Amino acid sequence: MNTQVNEVTQRIIERSKVSRAAYLAKIERARGQGPHRGVLSCGNLAHGFAACSSSDKSDLRSMTKANIAIVSSYNDMLSAHQPYETYPQIIKDAVKEVGSVAQFAGGVPAMCDGVTQGNPGMELSLMSRDVIAQSAAVALSHNMFDGAMMLGICDKIVPGLLIGSLSFGHLPTVFVPAGPMPSGLPNKEKARVRQAFAEGKVGRDKLLEAESQSYHSAGTCTFYGTANSNQLVVEMMGLHLPGSSFVNPGTELRDALTRAAARQVTRLTALGDNYAPIGHIVDEKAIVNGIVALLATGGSTNHTMHLIAVARAAGIIVNWDDFSELSNAVPLLTRIYPNGSADINHFVAAGGMSLLFKQLLDAGLIHNDVKTICGDGLEQYTKEPALQDGEVIWRDGPEKSHDAEVFASVAQPFKPDGGxxxxxxxxxxxxxxxxxxxxxxxxxxxxxxxxxxxxxxxxxxxxxxxxxxxxxxxxxxxxxxxxxxxxxxxxxxxxxxxxxxxxxxxxxxxxxxxxxxxxxxxxxxxxxxxxxxxxxxxxxxxxxxxxxxxxxxxxxxxxxxxxxxxxxxxDLTMVHQGMGRELFAGMRSVITGAEEGACTLFHTQEQNV
Structure with a gap:
């Protein structure tokens, strides 16, 4: 291991010793024995499966089959989340094929900073993360489930789903991406038109045309903002299937990966011999791996708040000094807009996640002694998915970058630090x-x-x-x-x-x-x-x-x-009213500072665990 990365990790482990131990004890108490729905009364259970088919009812009565919760951020106003419309049925069918049951447990809100920026709705955005965490917790609160699948992509949604999932840290949980839209108008050209509009050189019609050519179809925006940073970090923490983060929606491989993710979560429940709850996967080393990958790719600064809040949900205490010291140790390996002119699809073409894992592992910049939804260690993540007879297989990823202007090497990085x-x-x-x-x-x-x-x-x-x-x-x-x-x-x-x-x-x-x-x-x-x-x-x-x-x-x-x-x-009276802002007064009154995660959920170490 890189000495500085290891030192930061050990410091986090020591700082978090008490809170992490309390968190692990909490999720062990929640684990229980056998299916969680086994503790429900007959009336409770009847309510829980009243709308199920007769075969699903029989499976859920048996207490030998897993029941998987689906929690989704689907809405069809946001391009990144629109593909999730069809996921629940795909997941239910795949889970049924392996003898288990999946139920749609609940939805969470999903708002887009790209739509609300410069408008009053943006002032709800950051706090929506904690609403999403609470919504995910409500969805899982019925004690019906042995595992969960989280469907989310963008800025506050994934961190919120992570926090909510970690509050149910005894449940195996797989995150399921939907992928970026295909490349549209180059980001460099979009930025040029925006500046020309600011100078009055082009009108609104030209600006809207450029924006529409850039954001043009279902899928995540292709620039490397918080949404794509989310996907990269979650995969680096071992909560995605290998190579699944940036497969475009509407493709055969995308649907096959969703089916594979559904089957995988059934293998991780406490009903089998491979129990792997999210609270064990997200540990101090996984958090450091996520930060290192974020820095190596020049990812979103929002994670200087989100990852702190996520870590606290798992009993782990991280601060900005940890980010800064890791940044000093980690070279910048990618040039993705706004750090360059390439988009996330170009990153995939240049080598993608499999090459990123390989580079960071070979350089000792990420920890390999971690758990993932695919087992111990990260070697599986140096492979990339492909289709064979309609099913996913994983093959060896590239040994080196296919485009040195987009993806550099640790030996010859774009910058010696993470920026x-x-x-x-x-x-x-x-x-x-x-x-x-x-x-x-x-x-x-x-x-x-x-x-x-x-x-x-x-x-x-x-x-x-x-x-x-x-x-x-x-x-x-x-x-x-x-x-x-x-x-x-x-x-x-x-x-x-x-x-x-x-x-x-x-x-x-x-x-x-x-x-x-x-x-x-x-x-x-x-x-x-x-x-x-x-x-x-x-x-x-x-x-x-x-x-x-x-x-x-x-x-x-x-x-x-x-x-x-x-x-x-x-005088903020007027900006605290309208567009729902008055409903968030209580959250504003208790929210922590940016370095504490800008969080309304955890205020003391005792509350944290």
């Missing part, structure tokens, strides 16, 4: 994604231009007030303030300023996500302005220093001056 840094200083702590920056480091000391919300920036940009070297501060965007929306609408104007030759950067207590691009962005600043962070005292014209080499995030205003300033108190 994620933690900044700290009197302004607080923040994360910055450097893997997509034009230069490997950002060293900027410039006057601040302060905005209280993201919409104010548009007017300043159009008026030419930002045509200068500056650090744009957008505050009162944190979890407790308004639910921490993503600030994608800031990227085109800031990108234009950068192209005009100005040195610009962003500092915010909001999010930028996997779409963080060429503009340096210190995001997730904590403590947030709304809770009294120093960000609330920054004034336009103050000098701010942002330096990824030294890790500095510093407001250069003397202490006496700062002591005399009164923190700005934003």
């Amino acid at each position: 994620l840094s933690v900044l700290s200083g009197n302004l607080g702590r923040a994360v910055i994604k450097t893997s997509a920056l034009r230069n490997p480091h950002c060293q900027l000391k410039a006057p601040a231009v302060v905005f209280e919300d993201q919409y104010e920036l548009d007017a300043a940009f159009k008026a030419g007030d930002l045509d200068k070297d500056c650090i744009v501060v957008v505050r009162f965007q944190g979890p407790a303030a308004i639910g921490m929306p993503e600030l994608h609408r800031l990227t085109p104007p800031l990108g234009v300023l950068q192209d005009r030759g100005y040195n610009v950067a962003l500092v915010t207590d909001g999010r930028m996500s996997g779409a963080s691009g060429k503009v340096p962005a210190a995001i997730h600043v904590t403590p947030e302005a709304y809770l009294g962070g120093l960000l609330s005292k920054v004034q336009t014209g103050d000098i701010i220093e942002l330096d990824t080499k030294t890790g500095a995030l510093t407001l250069h205003v003397d202490e006496d001056t700062l002591a005399q300033r009164t923190p700005v108190v934003a």
